[in-house]
Amino acid sequence: MAYTPAYQPLDENGFLDQAAALCKTRGASLTPIRRQVLALLRHQPGGLKAYDLLERIKAVRPSATPPTVYRALDFLIEQGLAHKIGRINHFVACNHDCHDQAGLFLVCPGCGKVTELHDEVVLAALSRSLEAAGHTLSGTEIELSATCRDCGQIEPQAN
Ligand SMILES: [Zn+2]
Ligand SMILES: [Zn+2]
Known part of the structure; x- marks a missing residue:
């Protein structure tokens, strides 16, 4: 199964700068907290639960409160830069540059990736x-429930 991205992957700052530029063309602004939330999501390709995200944000930005983090998430979702996976209440950074159509989200029931x-x-x-x-x-x-390769390799327990 080959998926070829339509654009070259960018390094971290290149990606964040591109996201900021995209927001600007829409009259929106990628504020420091929004940028930090997006960067944290990018570091966790399998996504993060809101609670874990909050913990990580607090480590780099002690003044962050849950409402500010939730508002930043809402903004990123609105801009198509992040997605909420309702099935497991997870947030993931978008790894595509455009959303003119829907994305398929494969959610591993084993590890939540x-x-x-x-x-x-x-x-x-x-x-x-x-x-x-x-x-x-x-x-x-x-959203589709789909076992990832790592979890698929675990032998099921014989009973
Ligand atoms: Zn996406
Ligand atoms: Zn898995």
Whole structure:
């Protein structure tokens, strides 16, 4: 299964600067706390629970309170820079540069790791099936329960 990103991966600051520039073109601002939250999410490719994120933010920004962190998260989600995975109440940084269509979020039931996939072929087929069934896709996050490679290697206990 090959996924080829449409753009070259950027280093940390390059990514954050690009995110800041994107916000600016929309008349929004990537304030220091928003930037820090995004950077922390980027460091945790599998995503973070709000509580863990809060702990990490406090380590670098002791004055941060839960409401400021939640507001920063709301902002990042609104801007398409982060996603909320409702299934496990996890937040992940977006690893794609555009969101003109929905992403597939593979959520491992074993370890909670989240992988974001943009697969046009799968989405097109899914949309057709949904329409045939009288539904249309709502929202940009499609969550799927899918065991990751690491968890898949653990031998199930024989009983
Ligand atoms: Zn995304
Ligand atoms: Zn796993």
